[in-house]
Amino acid sequence: MSSSITSATTAGTTDRSDARHDPREAILSVRDLRKHFPRKTRGIIRRADDPVKAVDGISFDLYPGETLGVVGESGCGKSTAGRTTLQLLPPTSGTITFKGQDITGIKGERLRKMRTEMQMVFQDPVGSLNPRQTVGSIIGAPFDIQGITPEGGVKAEVQSLMERVGLNPEHYNRYPHEFSGGQRQRIGIARAVALRPEVIVCDEPVSALDVSIQAQVVNLLEDVQKEFGVTYMFIAHDLSVVRHISDRVAVMYLGKIMEIADRDELYANPQHPYTQALLSAVPLPDPRKEDKRERVLLTGDLPSPINPPSGCVFHTRCPKFRTELSDADKARCTGEVPQQRRIGADHEVACHFAATTDKAIV
Numbered sequence: 001m002s003s004s005i006t007s008a009t010t011a012g013t014t015d016r017s018d019a020r021h022d023p024r025e026a027i028l029s030v031r032d033l034r035k036h037f038p039r040k041t042r043g044i045i046r047r048a049d050d051p052v053k054a055v056d057g058i059s060f061d062l063y064p065g066e067t068l069g070v071v072g073e074s075g076c077g078k079s080t081a082g083r084t085t086l087q088l089l090p091p092t093s094g095t096i097t098f099k100g101q102d103i104t105g106i107k108g109e110r111l112r113k114m115r116t117e118m119q120m121v122f123q124d125p126v127g128s129l130n131p132r133q134t135v136g137s138i139i140g141a142p143f144d145i146q147g148i149t150p151e152g153g154v155k156a157e158v159q160s161l162m163e164r165v166g167l168n169p170e171h172y173n174r175y176p177h178e179f180s181g182g183q184r185q186r187i188g189i190a191r192a193v194a195l196r197p198e199v200i201v202c203d204e205p206v207s208a209l210d211v212s213i214q215a216q217v218v219n220l221l222e223d224v225q226k227e228f229g230v231t232y233m234f235i236a237h238d239l240s241v242v243r244h245i246s247d248r249v250a251v252m253y254l255g256k257i258m259e260i261a262d263r264d265e266l267y268a269n270p271q272h273p274y275t276q277a278l279l280s281a282v283p284l285p286d287p288r289k290e291d292k293r294e295r296v297l298l299t300g301d302l303p304s305p306i307n308p309p310s311g312c313v314f315h316t317r318c319p320k321f322r323t324e325l326s327d328a329d330k331a332r333c334t335g336e337v338p339q340q341r342r343i344g345a346d347h348e349v350a351c352h353f354a355a356t357t358d359k360a361i362v
């Protein structure tokens with residue numbers, strides 16, 4: 001990395017936090033988070049292979065009680081971002097601050113305690129539930145792990161949780177295979193909320209479910225949020241589900257956040273060429289509008305996170321780069337990593353050539 005890029009990085013990061021005028025205080029702040037997976041390959045010559053840069057310098061805030069949607073193509077690092085934020089995976093670098101405390105890299109007892117505050121709901125409701133445990137012991141496990149006995153006892157609390165998520169409490173002694181996909185995800189949600197955490201990362205919680213069941217589970221997550229005031233990071237492929245559930249949305253590409261904004265702002269006024277392309281691929285409910293709409297087509301394959309393109313990682317597929325920019329501007333895209341910068345009240349974009357949407361902040 002050249003020194004000019006390093007200084008741009010520092011300046012960019014400082015600008016971001018200083019420029020933020022959001023009066024709400026974040027419950028969780030992630031700054032310049034990286035998660036690189038080392039690769040082990042066997043060969044005649046042993047050498048350190050380049051790592052997989054699954055998450056490569058992301059920054060975002062979560063505000064109390066909100067839902068931050070996270071979207072992006074398969075392999076762009078959404079799950080890794082969620083897991084690293086919760087410290088289910090140790091970060092390579094960067095910081096995670098929870099309620100004002102730096103929790104980056106905490107271990108042992110502190111990490112175990114932190115689990116009462118932050119939980120995860122997984123995509124695969126089958127693989128994430130132990131098939132040999134009864135539903136009662138699955139949902140009750142967080143109490144055992146934390147050594148907490150709820151008022152009235154674990155069984156009564158678990159049965160009340162089952163009722164709360166729409167399961168029959170009499171099915172306490174049944175096994176996961178006796179439930180449908182949607183019901184299994186309800187078990188996963190009951191387990192995640194058992195300790196009344198403040199933050200839950202939902203990693204594609206409805207992607208594996210039938211479309212008819214998806215809405216029920218999304219509604220349940222919304223009810224749980226209202227009742228317990230929990231904050232969600234909601235990872236999904238489906239842009240319409242994300243639009244429905246999110247207050248703010250982050251768009252990821254090759255381990256980076258390309259754009260993050262208020263939900264309505266992002267869908268109405270996307271500024272990053274990647275977001276514009278993603279949104280243009282979502283079918284519109286009105287066929288007349290659908291016919292008139294212009295699609296932004298992305299050319300080329302998704303590059304590898306082992307060897308991402310220089311400068312802006314999106315430049316190899318960027319329609320703006322290809323059709324609108326001068327050679328001098330292009331040199332900036334290929335040579336300088338764009339930092340997330342604020343372009344509107346609740347709108348950040350990592351593109352050198354995105355327009356500012358809010359005149360007041362220029």
Ligand SMILES: Nc1ncnc2c1ncn2[C@@H]1O[C@H](COP(=O)(O)OP(=O)(O)OP(=O)(O)O)[C@@H](O)[C@H]1O
Binds near residue numbers: 052053073078079081
């Ligand atoms: N444990 C691991 N070891 C090595 N590479 C990994 C590991 N986990 C993820 N990766 C790689 O990191 C990149 C990001 O993966 P990740 O699962 O976070 O993406 P994703 O956006 O959640 O994808 P999907 O939408 O398919 O769930 C991918 O290239 C993936 O192959």
Ligand SMILES: [Mg+2]
Binds near residue numbers: 078079080203
């Ligand atoms: Mg994933």
